[in-house]
Amino acid sequence: MATFVTGRCFCGAVRFQSEKRPVAVRACWCRDCQYLSSGNASINAIFKTEAFEITGEVSEYVSRADSGNVMRRRFCPRCGTPLFSESLSRPNLIVVRVGALDDPEIGRPENFIWTASSPSWGFVDSELPNCDGQPAAIPRH
Ligand SMILES: [Zn+2]
Numbered sequence: 001m002a003t004f005v006t007g008r009c010f011c012g013a014v015r016f017q018s019e020k021r022p023v024a025v026r027a028c029w030c031r032d033c034q035y036l037s038s039g040n041a042s043i044n045a046i047f048k049t050e051a052f053e054i055t056g057e058v059s060e061y062v063s064r065a066d067s068g069n070v071m072r073r074r075f076c077p078r079c080g081t082p083l084f085s086e087s088l089s090r091p092n093l094i095v096v097r098v099g100a101l102d103d104p105e106i107g108r109p110e111n112f113i114w115t116a117s118s119p120s121w122g123f124v125d126s127e128l129p130n131c132d133g134q135p136a137a138i139p140r141h
């Protein structure tokens with residue numbers, strides 16, 4: 001099967017690939033993401049875990065998000081690049097930070113979420129369907 005998407009952390013110790021396109025791409029302005037994205041929204045491509053593969057050692061940090069979901073965030077222990085996040089209640093999906101994709105063009109956001117947490121200078125594309133908090137869940141199938 002052809003590999004459609006590839007990526008890595010900044011130092012290259014962690015690599016990943018997916019045989020499928022992302023099911024959604026979102027820009028998230030939640031407060032947690034601002035910590036992970038140097039003050040900006042995080043840009044996230046959401047993949048099905050069944051077609052997704054990670055190589056290399058990752059560290060993780062588990063916390064409860066503004067949505068109430070328990071999130072497992074994974075990053076490179078060597079260079080610190082934020083790479084993945086997963087909601088423990090939705091193990092079929094993996095969220096990938098678009099900055100780690102070899103081709104960031106794949107990561108054009110389709111909507112902005114948690115816009116109510118954005119600072120006044122934060123960019124939100126008003127041409128897109130946006131959401132001031134947690135969006136509706138992606139269907140399981
Ligand atoms: Zn690294």
Ligand SMILES: [Zn+2]
Nearest residue numbers: 028029030033
């Ligand atoms: Zn967020």
